Amino acid sequence: MVTIKRIILDVLKPHHPDCLEFACAIADKSPGIKVELTVDEIDEKTESIIIVIEGESLDYDAIVEVITDLGGSVHSLDEVEVTSKPD
Amino acid sequence: MVTIKRIILDVLKPHHPDCLEFACAIADKSPGIKVELTVDEIDEKTESIIIVIEGESLDYDAIVEVITDLGGSVHSLDEVEVTSKPD
């Protein structure tokens, strides 16, 4: 079985909801994960944020759904780490 | 349950109260936290400071309230780390 351990997302979002709400909403949907959100660039109406998410087994689709529901769009998946269980 | 473990704030403040009072006032409102305050830029009447706050479960609103009460304004929330409890 393959599990996702870590992803780094480059996300474009409106100023509201703010970064804290974004991070909390993502964490809220997935038990046992860590979410680090860093602001990369602030424009007039939007901001680029980098989200690093780590956990024992991440649900990528659920994460993207939360981001989209909050008005954000995943610009790119910059990094992903997956592992496969030994036989 | 989602808890905030670490935030980095970019804050604009008047010269008084000084940085030490700022840091102590923030820590005073939240038991069991660590506050690191670094001066980023000093202007004639104001100074930009970076505040890194870490704890088991930070109360963001209480932190912002202390900063505002002391005459400071949160310019931006540069980084936030949250975790969700495993099921």
Next chain:
Amino acid sequence: MVTIKRIILDVLKPHHPDCLEFACAIADKSPGIKVELTVDEIDEKTESIIIVIEGESLDYDAIVEVITDLGGSVHSLDEVEVTSKPD
């Protein structure tokens, strides 16, 4: 006996399947490995990715086969670490 512990591949791939599918497909074929995929450059129709794969004993041919099956091509093998068992 010689075993491959770590390889770094520079791969050119179409945008689809996406990076997550790539990483998962590689891990899925090899039990007990870790796959880190980083996007290096994004062009109109393709993207360059760096794939770091670690495991107790990697099967290089199986890895290349997965990449090729998904439409990717190994541009170069940038790094390889192998060990030989003591006598």
Next chain:
Amino acid sequence: MVTIKRIILDVLKPHHPDCLEFACAIADKSPGIKVELTVDEIDEKTESIIIVIEGESLDYDAIVEVITDLGGSVHSLDEVEVTSKPD
């Protein structure tokens, strides 16, 4: 209770008393602390020094008093780390 764990001071001092005397005088007033003093810039009559002070519970006013008594002036408090005890 809030305690100060670490401060970094930017201090302007005359050449005499020298850096060693400065550091020792500060440490002498506060039991159980560590004082690291680095010379930043030397001018004709004065020198800028950076003083890093760490301890379990620093007394800021006592530290500033020692510096002033030796003819130095605190140019700025560049960094401060405080902690609050858990409830």
Next chain:
Amino acid sequence: MVTIKRIILDVLKPHHPDCLEFACAIADKSPGIKVELTVDEIDEKTESIIIVIEGESLDYDAIVEVITDLGGSVHSLDEVEVTSKPD
């Protein structure tokens, strides 16, 4: 007795055999060693590679022989670490 613990070789090789074969062939001749091979520069017919070899007691001549047998030439020995046993 003096033993070689680590060497770094700058090697020029044809594209074939590839890096993986090179690394495996070196490791295959020496039990209990680790071989890290990094590609430094790729030209039309040749490539420059850096080979880091570590082990309890490396046999330098055997290593060079393998490289030469595969069509490579040692351009330089960039680093070497040796130890002598205590009396």
Next chain:
Amino acid sequence: MVTIKRIILDVLKPHHPDCLEFACAIADKSPGIKVELTVDEIDEKTESIIIVIEGESLDYDAIVEVITDLGGSVHSLDEVEVTSKPD
């Protein structure tokens, strides 16, 4: 009680006695210390050296005396670390 744990000295010395003799002479006068001497700049008749001295309780005056006796002159005391014993 205040003790000196570490000092960094910028010293100007003639080429002879050489760096090794300098380091050994300093260490010889103070039991239980470590002396690291790095050459910073070599001129025709003199050389600038950086001396890092660490120990449980350094005797600064004794160190300077050794340096002066060997023909060196302390250009500056670049860093000093002192500690005070807890009550």
Next chain:
Amino acid sequence: MVTIKRIILDVLKPHHPDCLEFACAIADKSPGIKVELTVDEIDEKTESIIIVIEGESLDYDAIVEVITDLGGSVHSLDEVEVTSKPD
């Protein structure tokens, strides 16, 4: 008693004997030491090498003698670390 723990030598040597022979010859004369030799610059007839030697108690004169016997000349002693035994 003062002992030398570590020295860094800048040495000019002919191409032959090669670096490996140099390192081994130095280690061979001194039991229980580690010799790291890095090539810094290669000219037509000579090469500059940096030799880092570590041990419990290095014999500097013996090391220099080996280097000289092999046709090398110590260009400079770049760093030296010595310690003195506690009383």
